[in-house]
Amino acid sequence: MPKKLQFLTLSLSVTFALGLLNKLAPSIQPWGIIAISLIAYFVSAYLLRYDLTGIEFITLLALPSFFTFAVGSVLYYFPNFSFAFRALILFLFGLSFYLTLLSENIFNVGRDRPIPLLKAAGTVSFLLTLFTAFLLFTVLYKTGFPVFVQCLLVGIISFILAFQSLWTLVLGHVWDRQVILGSLILALAELELTIGISFLPFESFFLALALSTGFYVFLGTAYNYQRKTLKNRIFIEYAVVAAIVIFLLVKI
16 A cells, blocks of 8 residues: 555545544543554554654654644533634644654655755644644643643743754754753743743633644744854844734733
8 A cells, every 4th residue: 555545545544533532431542542642653553664763763753643642631621612713723623633743754864865855844844843842732721730841841841842843954874962952941941931920810722822833932932042043143034923922812
């Protein structure tokens, strides 16, 4: 079976499984989300198994599994979505999951030789990483964990998502020191931002929006620094985005 067809089959299967989650008892649904995310991880590993090295079990497989868990959790914590809106979410998830698998496959191949699609794959991976972070942060605030637990989970999520995203710029076989350092700095910055906004009386969506904006600024800065494209124009763009979000939050 051609690899693209395998990716499509997995994408449809995971989407269909997420669509059936609401048929389960509420107490079982979280376990169903975890199970589907693990299946997405291991089946993706099987499909990308050729030349898959130790580090790539994190860098190539984190995004598909985290994205699956994030969407499944959103559907669980927001059960009042209409049928049409749930269907739209699942459609966009299936399409995005398929594009994610294509991108991870390009990284897997491009690790050994340069190919023209690497830049496009990097863009898809970057955008999906940001969206996954936003969904996970939204779910995290809906759980009602204490602040110190939220900080710990934000740090872990931020480090893993940042690490897999920054790794796509080097595509190395080993743990790159700059990638690790950049991911740690980003995770610490997100942790501090979590502490700072924890005192704000906002709903989970707006807290996640603030945290995701910080993640976008921090990851984008690290991304451009790695690519040696960090210029004043980039700083201005990030400052404008941050200012707009702050203005919206103040006006709520």
